[in-house]
Amino acid sequence: MSSDSQDPDPYASPVDPDQATVSVPAERTSLWVDMRTGEDWWAIWCAGILLIVAFAAVWVGQPAELAGNLEAGETVEVVSPLKSFLAKPGSWTENPLDSLSGNGVGILGVFLTIAILFAGAMQIRGKSAIGFLKAFPIVFALAGLAYLLAGQSVVKAYNLEYALWALLVGLIISNTVGTPAFLRPAILTEFFIKTGLVLLGAEVLMSRLLALGLPGIFVAWVVTPVVLVSTYLFGQKVLKIPSKSLNMVVSADMSVCGVSAAIATAGACKAKKEELSLAIGMSLSFTVIMMVVMPAIIRATGMDPILGGAWLGGTIDSTGAVAAAGATLGDEALQVAATVKMIQNILIGVTAFCVAIYWVTYVERDANAPGVGVSEIWYRFPKFVLGFVAMSILFSVLYSTLAGGPELINAMIKGSTKTMRGWFFCLAFVSIGLETNFKQLLPQLKGGKPLILYICGQSLNLCLTLFMAWLMFKVVFAEAIAP
Template structure:
């Protein structure tokens, strides 16, 4: 018999082309560049081809094809986004050494689940209560995983962190330094002074007072609640290598209380008669979700909305700083105490979530474009509004569906034993609310009152 040649050795790709963090940066850069070029060529017409389901009242189909015309409808725009993401992530999966033929059919199903989630969130009653797509996406995934179980064929497309990381790179383009300059010291005071105090205090409280057995769960909840919700939780979980179940629990707590705070805080602000600037800063510094901050701020008026959204954007800059600091602390203090060995700078770099570099790079590039290039402000804002924000929303929705698909309540129950995670979140958020209100009053009410007050 002739000798059978051995199987060819698979090509070893550079980490820059095969690891999630770097691939997320490349995918985000491709979407940003393509969106910028499309908006530069076609202007606002791009939104007809990049969309998500709209609002509806009686029939869900009107959220997809409201005018009975496919061209330019939300359904067409959703299919375009889905096709682009499917192609990009199929190529990325191939680069990671996975089979793209397994990924594509499973992605189609996960994307349809995200489409259902967006449609449910579009009902006028649901929108009135500000129950955003993230909650519905999580519920859709949870129902499947806790009843029939997540089918095996869906596993290739359940890429929670990959979707979130890519979405966070896109989010970087929305964090413009000009907004930081617009509010200056008062905005920085609210966003950058309170946040690290609450983060460190909450972690200390969990370890020393509650004596939580899992340090990683303690840290992820502290970052989720003090920085900016899901985005910070993902970055911090990557930095300290938290378990998926711990990340799911932290995000579930965040989403639940975000809905409550979004509804209750504006009523409290109106009841006690806070100035719109103070009230907006309080919202922006405490509510976890950027979308929920905007929704809550809008109920108080344009001034409160602008301040709330800007403070939240300034706070979002801390995602990268927090991830880096957690990576350094975990590798030099926590892992050293467990293993009894010293950890060098190389391990810190290996542990650091590299996609944060993409977030920061996008923020810098588009801040420069927005502030220094003639016509750059209009182009950047049109790109965000008509293209990249929609892509980011789809990526986050896909991630929330996947979180639900990966989460089983039976696995979460041990984490909830004794109620310590809930107690940690409640105590940390109470401290966050008090300190942020105090700082918002000092910054916008005492030291830097708005002109004309």
């Protein structure tokens, strides 16, 4: 995803995404300057601050004798002191105001936290903090409206999550009255989503990911790259999609883990915002369909819940949708589905890194120019992915080494960081909608090639994942994972 609207163009002249050449890079800023002003780095700093504060609150507020009680085999409930100060709109049936009951203070707390944190970041980065603070209340209100719509009982029963509503709210505004210019300083799509992804790193714990051992790794790490590469080659060689960046983003979105992978990959291949919006729109649409249809197929065919869960985890794009679909099949399927999906989530960083290397080495390389050095790969690599990996490692260590580590980390996630991550993603989806105009998207859909690419790639993904899940969970490691 291009960040030209927020940061200076790193090249002397823009890159044509349809040509395999790249302009000569301008003089690079020093690492220190980049760490002080770069959006990727500030996503790490902001998420890091939130995680430090969230964990410190749980650590200070933990029950006395937590370790001793756990050693004695007692069940101890750990609750984050921040839980009541960080919330989102709840469920409602007839009166929308019911969604605010007991959540008003928490919603205000989220608003103030993000406003203060991001205004400070904008000021230090040399951007307009005042402009951000003037526009942010409206963007936040639109995100709150998306949560409100998703919380209605009938809508909730159909699993129409906040991401879809946030995108629709933004799209309706941008394609009718138009997005007001004064909102632009707070439409920080990349900043929001990158900060949310670094927060997600604390939830992707290695100890949990390896709970199912090699079966889940084979399903997530073997099928995914095969599908990604096959889909990309299919788009280039068969469909002949003009934009390589659109081809890559759609392939990564569909094969890895939906929106998060699309964002990371878009940053690595400098995809346009319109291309990212198109990929996310298709992903969200098919996610809604798959999370309803796939559990029905699993039940109708009498498929084993372990096998069904692994199939869900390896194919449905959204982690939340995977959990929702798995829950309809029972706790066993939910556990397997969520674990496979989290193992697959590790590939976000790997995919972004490999795409960055491929893009600067082959796609944008001039045949008459010297080869691209390691420094260029580092410059183009999405730095926020480093934050994602670092948080995953750090909190995995805390989870496994601290006395009461699982209870403390779970309390931190459930009581604060998961809520904040949801708001960041919701704000990002609203921003994507506000930045997207269908008139700009129509040329990308010309001939229906992106849609054909997604359908063909997802079909391959469904078949290969089901086969690998059956082979690993029911044949090779059947005895090891038997309940």
